[in-house]
Amino acid sequence: MKKKEIFIVEDDDGIRELIEYLLISQDYKVQTFPNAERFKQTIDSRSPDLILLDVMLPDGNGLEICECLGEKERTHNIPVLLMSAHAQVDTQKTANARDFIAKPFDIEDFLHRIEKHVKDHPAA
Numbered sequence: 001m002k003k004k005e006i007f008i009v010e011d012d013d014g015i016r017e018l019i020e021y022l023l024i025s026q027d028y029k030v031q032t033f034p035n036a037e038r039f040k041q042t043i044d045s046r047s048p049d050l051i052l053l054d055v056m057l058p059d060g061n062g063l064e065i066c067e068c069l070g071e072k073e074r075t076h077n078i079p080v081l082l083m084s085a086h087a088q089v090d091t092q093k094t095a096n097a098r099d100f101i102a103k104p105f106d107i108e109d110f111l112h113r114i115e116k117h118v119k120d121h122p123a124a
Contacts, residue, residue: 036060070096
């Protein structure tokens with residue numbers, strides 16, 4: 001069975017590495033991006049099973065990126081979980097956002113949310 005693939009878009013090296021470690025330890029395939037530009041270069045050619053997207057990036061706005069993903073035919077069904085330490089996001093008003101994770105987060109809750117949304121996403 002194919003491993004589920006998760007993209008992480010997070011500019012903080014420590015947080016990005018921690019999330020990557022947690023997800024790999026749960027047997028997910030992980031691709032990380034330190035900024036919006038590198039993510040945008042890859043998302044046009046790959047379709048992950050889930051995207052973890054920081055709201056505040058040095059070169060982009062996670063909310064706007066999420067909206068764009070929701071508008072594109074190829075990416076609108078990919079679950080996007082927004083993350084931020086600075087803002088609470090109403091996922092009902094943000095196109096394509098399935099959930100919001102406040103940082104810092106509880107590891108068990110974080111992994112539970114990931115599992116739930118990956119299970120809900122049909123295999124590509």
